[in-house]
Each structure stands twice: as structure tokens, then as C-alpha cells.
Amino acid sequence: MAQESLLVSAFYLLVFTAVLVTYRVLRGPTLPDRVVGLNTITTKVVVIIAIVSVMRGEYYLIDLGIVLLMVNSVGGLLLAKYMERGSRSAT
Amino acid sequence: MSRVPFYLKERLEALNEKVLRERLEASNLPSWERVIFTWVTLMVFWIVISTNATPENLSLGAAVTLLIALFMRDLLTKDMRRSGHVVEKILYFSLIYLPQYLVIMAFRLLESNLKVAKNVIFMDINPGIVKIKTDLHSDTGITILANSITLTPGTLTLDVKKKLGETYLYVHWIDLETLNREKAGEKIKGDIEEWLKKVFW
Amino acid sequence: MRPEVLLLLFGESIMLFGALGILRFPDVYTRLQAASKCDTGGAMSIILYLVITMDAPALVRAKFLVLAFLIAMMNPMVSHALARAAYRYGVVPKVVVDMYAWDNP
Structure with missing residues (x-):
């Protein structure tokens, strides 16, 4: 079926882009680079969860995506606060 | 001698803040409209999240969201402008303003994606940080304006600063064209600010 | 070929x-621009393709639209917070003009 193969190809391409971004997480010169890479990977994982839930017809998985997105945003804000405060005490 | 202007500036800033706050209080919606607006928003979110339209689920959701809306009525609707009758306002918002905003932002997002792809291929970047001025004063309006600026082509909001009753935004611009504040503001904000000034304070 | 496939290919x-x-941009702020814009646009177009083509009750489709709305609201907010935190952390931007450093010495 055409739509199934399209979704599978989309799944593998998203995993490939996530692996590309992993280079920035491992190699990034500063801390904000790594955080940017992690946020990008998490957004890609949310889209992957949506694709999988449509492919297998199990729509409860989308709750997992929403919760992962909210945890990602809260974690990003927390890391941003941590970076601001650490700089102020260091300098 | 150099201390007096500092004191004067602080006093003036506090006074200006107070005047702005009073004008915002005077332009609020009445409280029952705020309660009903928050209730309807929370109810729609409840129905969509629970994916279940049986009567007992709906009644349970209505009770819980009414209780929350009575307490939290200022959270969502604090910064809305007061103008006209309720029905007229809701009709204007849902039939004219919201589709207009969605269409504007969809085309801006498409354009910005294509522009990032072009920048990645050719690497013709010329970045700079500029400062622009907005006419919005409330928190919700500034938040939505900053998010829209981040999604428009080539710009990223860095910081917001309020000084003497005027609001300034620092914007990281990937393709610097002009340094003049008015021209840069016109190019960056476009017609989004005109739209936001009709709804938010 | 139906025209909705264009949405999926565009998002990909x-x-x-x-x-x-x-991978290619030189400093944090330009990387952040690429991350926020491309992630939001790509995720929204892929989710729109899924909403159009799947066969499910209307409430499930509304749930997918809520997911798209949350992505569009949260992604620019986190990128804004990270940009300011990176500036305060001490990452010097490679820019021509820096008006933020003029006002906050």
C-alpha cells in the first residue's frame, strides 16, 4: 500500500535527521549548543510518535507525544534559568 | 549632583507604570464575561483531550472546569481590549481576526522555511542585533508578538525591555538590511502588530 | 499521486x-533560528498531512490539531528563552552590529 510505504520512509528519514543532529549534541563547543540539539531531537521524536500512532492505528500514543512535548518545554526553560544564574555567580 | 536625575528617572518610571496599570484596569472586561470565556476555553480543551463525549464525562468536565474558571478568571483574559458587545466581539474574532492571523502566519512560515533552506545552501548570512519599538504594553500581547517575530523569516527575539512606559524588543536578524529603528520595525513586524492592537491591550 | 503528498515531502x-x-551555521543564534523555524514548519506540515489522510473519528483528529497548536506555541518560546540564556551565559555572537551590548554593558 502506497501510504504505508510513504509513512515508513518518512519515519526513517526523521530518524536519519535525528542522528545528524546528534553530532551537534556530542561535539558542540558550548553548553547552549547541546541544549539546542536536544530540543530539536525531542521535537523530531514527537513527530515520530505521531507517525507511529497513525501507522499502527493506536491513537492513545498521541497523549504520550503531548506529555513529552510539555516536559521538553519545561526542561528547556529550566536549563535556560540554570545557565543565566550560573553565569551571574561565576563572573 | 549626578544623583538627582537618577532619582527623577526612577520616580518618573514608577509614576508611568502606575498610570499604565490604571488604564489597563479600566479597560478590562466585566467579570462574568471573563468567567464564561475561561470556562468555554477549558471545556473545549477537556473534550478534545479526553476524546469521550458521553453525558457523564461532559457533566464531570463542566463541573470541574467551572470551579477552575471561577478561581482563575484573570489568567487568560486579563489583557483583552474592551470594545463593543460580547456577541459582536466573538463573531468578529472568530470570523475575521483569527482566519486573517492564521493565513498571514502560514504564508510567513512557508517563506521563512524556504529562506532558511536558501541560507543553508548558499551561506550568505550577515547577522546583526537590532532594537525595535512596539506599541503593545500587556504581557499576552508582547508574548504573541515575540512568538510571531520568531516565526517570521530571518528574525529571532532576544529580549524584551520596558522603559518609561514604552516597550523595546531586541531582535537577532540574520540578514541585516537597515539600522534605522522605524524602517527595521516596519520590516520585521509587518502587519502583525496592527492585528494584535485590535484585540489585546 | 494525490496532492496531500506534497505536504509530507515538504515537511521532510x-x-x-x-x-x-x-550542523553548518557558525554560532548559537543562527543555529537556534534554523532549529526553531524548520522544526515548527516541518512538524506542522507533517501533522497536517496525517490529519488529512487518516481514517479516524473527528475527536482524534482534533487531538492531532491540538498537538500542532502546542508545537507552534511552545517551540518559539523555548528558543527565545535559550537565546537570552546563551547571551547571559557569555556566548559572544558573531554579528556586524550588536545593539544589545550597547545598552547592557
């Missing part, structure tokens, strides 16, 4: 260009 290519942008 935009995601790929966003990842390449994160």
Missing part, C-alpha cells in the same frame, strides 16, 4: 534542511 525536506543548518 524542511526537517532535513533544518538539521543541515544546525
